Amino acid sequence: MTATFDVLDPATRAVLAQVPDQTAADARAAVDAAAAAFPAWAATAPRVRAEVLRKAYELMVADTDRLAALISAENGKSQADARAEVAYAAEFFRWFSEEAVRSEGDYSTAPASGATTIVTHQPVGVAALATPWNFPAAMATRKIAPALAAGCTVVLKPAAETPLTALAVAEILTAAGVPDGVVNLVTTTDAAGVVTAWLEDDRVRKISFTGSTPVGRTLMRQAADRVVNASMELGGNxxxxxxxxxxxxxxxxxxxxxxxxxxxxxxxxxxxxxxxxxxxxxxxxxxxxxxxxxxxxxxxxxxxxxxxxxxxxxxxxxxxxxxxxxxxxxxxxxxxxxxxxxxxxxxxxxxxxxxxxxxxxxxxxxxxxxxxxxxxxxxxxxxxxxxxxxxxxxxxxxxxxxxxxxxxxxxxxxxxxxxxxxxxPSAPFGGVKQSGTGREGAREGLREYQETRYYSVELI
Structure with a gap:
């Protein structure tokens, strides 16, 4: 029998729901699904990916009342703040639906050799995402939207305090047409065990984390062991x-x-x-x-x-x-x-x-x-x-x-x-010094989930 944990209303301490308390083994199974789905999703035409994200935006806006109530219930924030978060979170789906079809490259002549240089951008692969409790919808969509726009598949670990909103977002993505295996959630009280399992998996090529600077430092050290592409949105002052x-x-x-x-x-x-x-x-x-x-x-x-x-x-x-x-x-x-x-x-x-x-x-x-x-x-x-x-x-x-x-x-x-x-969503969100590395939102947010490649071609 799968273990569960309680999700509490911070205002009343009432149990809102019980969700699976998944393990490192479940985390690896999520990567299995994401890795299997990656080739087909990466090969999906950008316009198709864009339309899926646009549909997710429309469904999320239409579901504002339910989502705002859910955020308020598990996070405790006011109704006005919760509704503002839903609007902000949905906008990432709309913004990156538009960016998905604008992943431009470059074509030029190398000045020294005369060779033709073709620059292109390809999805980095399976992306592991870890989000905090304070903005349970927006922090999920801010990572999921650019990953999907770029052609990546994802595994997501929401905060144990607020998993219900992330589950609702995943349901919206499914309804919008995201194929099975492209977005995979792992709910857990063992955050360290789950994320470590992902960082030790050769198929995971990206880690994006929002949370405290001390945890971010630990994850960056772990990511360094396999030279995993890492984005860290950490603390502020x-x-x-x-x-x-x-x-x-x-x-x-x-x-x-x-x-x-x-x-x-x-x-x-x-x-x-x-x-x-x-x-x-x-x-x-x-x-x-x-x-x-x-x-x-x-x-x-x-x-x-x-x-x-x-x-x-x-x-x-x-x-x-x-x-x-x-x-x-x-x-x-x-x-x-x-x-x-x-x-x-x-x-x-x-x-x-x-x-x-x-x-x-x-x-x-x-x-x-x-x-x-x-x-x-x-x-x-x-x-x-x-x-x-x-x-x-x-x-x-x-x-x-x-x-x-x-x-x-x-x-x-x-x-x-x-x-x-x-x-x-249209601006590059991120900090300097120990507030993190990388950017979310804007064109930079899409680039975080892409690898830049070039071909040096001798035209004969």
Missing amino acids: APFIVTADADLDAAVAGAMIAKFRNGGQACTAANRFYVHEDVAEEFVARFGKAVEALRVGPATDADNEIGPLIHERAAAGVRLKIEEAVAAGARIAHQGTAPDDAHYVAPTVLVDVAPDAAILQDEIFGPVAPIVTWRDEADMVRMANDTDYGLAAYLFAGRLQDALRLADRIEAGMVGINRGLVSD
């Missing part, structure tokens, strides 16, 4: 910068999105606020008023804007960060209200935060905004870059010239300028 001449209404609106989307449980979430001292008091007052007005509670109430954190351990860790920051000299300037439940954290604004405070060093992954004031631009840039991470950053400034000049000095793969959102 995004600065949110407000200059003296920034539009404060726009900055506050951007901060509410950048910090509190999904309750702060996002690798792109604003983690450290650097506000010019000339406008700090006014920014904190306006921002704090908006924070105090946030509605916190279960997603069963459509008016709630922030739900529970994914589990009690995560919430306890965030509350501990607040307590330690206060003990080190920070002050709670504004705080919302939250249910008296171990899974919830009240949205919090901290001021008088020292530039070297511990809370600024790592991802908070919760609804807490620590604010540091600055006067000297060079000092602010140094503080913003004083981290091992470089995924996203946010910058609000009055003059676009100043904003672009500052953005060039910020060490991040993505910079939101006068807006609090950087994610877009």
Whole structure:
């Protein structure tokens, strides 16, 4: 009898479903299916692959209500956030349906030899995908869509906290016409065992992982043993910068999105606020008023804007960060209200935060905004870059010239300028430093699942 594990609603701890707790042997069987399906799928005309992905987009949009409810149930995020995720996730199917037919090559004459050079792109092969719990639909489609567009087959391990959304996405792909064996899911509580089985399998030629930097480092070491093509979207520690001449209404609106989307449980979430001292008091007052007005509670109430954190351990860790920051000299300037439940954290604004405070060093992954004031631009840039991470950053400034000049000095793969959102399927998502390697979305996202080859031809 196959073992199972419970999928829980973080708001109520009720059991939503039981899913198979699969093993390394199941992981290898998934590769068997993917490897068997690969030749036919790789040979499928790009237009056919594109139409399948377009159909998946249409089916996903049509199923928004059910998918959003499922995301809210197993992830805990608000209904508004869940619906936004469905729209974002579906867009990857549409975007890569269009990219599937535009895998251009090159034809040229070598200057030295006179030989004809033909450059082409071919699917890398079986791709192993591992996704996190915080965006269970979008992180799956962001990987599956370009892989299928390129002609790869995939094996996917969703997070144990949120496997139901991934299963629903797989059902949509089947309904859209994806052949058997092209997309294979493995649900498990043994993430390390399953992914290791894939990385040790010679037929797996690609690993794409979204998750923490420590786990990413481990997977990169494992991938190096067989020189497997690896894409890693890892942790972040995004600065949110407000200059003296920034539009404060726009900055506050951007901060509410950048910090509190999904309750702060996002690798792109604003983690450290650097506000010019000339406008700090006014920014904190306006921002704090908006924070105090946030509605916190279960997603069963459509008016709630922030739900529970994914589990009690995560919430306890965030509350501990607040307590330690206060003990080190920070002050709670504004705080919302939250249910008296171990899974919830009240949205919090901290001021008088020292530039070297511990809370600024790592991802908070919760609804807490620590604010540091600055006067000297060079000092602010140094503080913003004083981290091992470089995924996203946010910058609000009055003059676009100043904003672009500052953005060039910020060490991040993505910079939101006068807006609090950087994610877009048409843009290359990814970071620098220890925030990962490779890009997802845009043309770059397709290239992650392709090998570039060329033929040197002597025309006789």
